[in-house]
Amino acid sequence: MKDIPPDLVASLTASPPPLIAGHVTPDADCLSSMFALAKGIEQVTEQPVLCALPEGSLSKKLAFLVDLAEANIAGLRACREAKLLAVCDTAKERRVNLPDEMRTELKNGRRIINIDHHASSTMFGDINYVDEHASSTAELIYRVFKHAGWELTPTIATLLCTGIHADTVGFSLANTRAATFEAAADLLTHGADLALIGDRLWRWQSDDEFQLRRIVYQNTRLSDSGRIAYSTATYEEITGCGCTAADIDDQVEIPRSLAGARITILFTEGRKGHVRINLRGKGDVPVLDLAQRIDGGGHHTAAGAIMTGTVDDAVARLIPLTEEYLDEHEPH
Ligand SMILES: [Mn+2]
CATH class of the missing domain: 3.90.1640.10 (inorganic pyrophosphatase (n-terminal core))
Known part of the structure; x- marks a missing residue:
């Protein structure tokens, strides 16, 4: 201590x-x-x-x-x-x-x-x-x-x-x-x-947050390798529920719960043109190094970053990067 x-x-x-x-x-x-x-x-x-x-x-x-x-x-x-x-x-x-x-x-x-x-x-x-x-x-x-x-x-x-x-x-x-x-x-x-x-x-969420969770469930995907579970919410989806950037955080638990995934990512555009990336590693898979590669930070198995552009841009950039990163950390 x-x-x-x-x-x-x-x-x-x-x-x-x-x-x-x-x-x-x-x-x-x-x-x-x-x-x-x-x-x-x-x-x-x-x-x-x-x-x-x-x-x-x-x-x-x-x-x-x-x-x-x-x-x-x-x-x-x-x-x-x-x-x-x-x-x-x-x-x-x-x-x-x-x-x-x-x-x-x-x-x-x-x-x-x-x-x-x-x-x-x-x-x-x-x-x-x-x-x-x-x-x-x-x-x-x-x-x-x-x-x-x-x-x-x-x-x-x-x-x-x-x-x-x-x-x-x-x-x-x-x-x-x-x-x-x-x-x-x-x-x-x-x-x-x-x-x-x-x-x-x-055990408590507002109706707005409940609707946002529905969208995050709906948008949850597994990457081709099955090692990355991710979900997304665009600015329009977030504001359409009556939520703001302040209401986003815990929803990363939704893709995180999907069986088989080693790394979980939530992409959310709480501010127009700014995509917040929440990263979680399953078990002891570290994600801090990955976050630091895109100028983020955090803890060993829970980290984050901000990327500019659209949610689609961020997904297109980060999923291949995460696959490469997993290859380094957990070779087949
Ligand atoms: Mn803390």
Whole structure:
């Protein structure tokens, strides 16, 4: 287990407190980590701690986390004026979810605290607490709470358990370790509402998302070799369901469940002309190298990238590349 940097807690609780940020298209681990960290810092500073969540970045599915945490969302001015940023679950500077004009010159006299578990982390912070062997950023925030002696209230315990549950897909991926269960057990002791987490993460979707899933099922294909399962959703298909780019992530589980596939890819055009690529490796098939070949990043068996052009362009380019990549990794 990576040691917590000695100056981390003192920096987080400095006055004025940091602005908390996460990654673009934030997932449950990202949001839960941000909001729990803000609540921990508030116990010490007794000042509201603001979280950056630019307009349009919250999915319908995860909106409940903002309400659960009673998160203080920062306005544009507070984002611009922040001198200290605490960034959660984000591998690269250009992935930080802040107003566009800030992303290009993120540092600009600002200090950055970076808390993350991505293998592709560029360690862009002035202080980096990055442990790629942690299941989730929430597990790292849990360790910060224990280290700092902050109180795990039932709400904070529920938030952190949500992040762990989401990034391990319900304790079912290889990133789940004994330490992950130990953290989760302690969070349950502190009142984490596991039934709520299960309902909201795995048994709840809006009608819009349900329709999008129908399309992703419909568009699921196996490549000629049978080793790649992939699906697609064009901009028109996504918006036609009433969904936005923020609502896309979990749908990669649909092609992923197809028997025989070694690598799964979801191509989605959430923004016109920009195709987001979600990559997953079955078992221990790594996909991070593949993502990095197209300028993406992520974890060893879960990674992503963005390609410009149409969905058809992206499929035509990436499927042959993935076949070649599999030939290298798993020769016949
Ligand atoms: Mn994560």
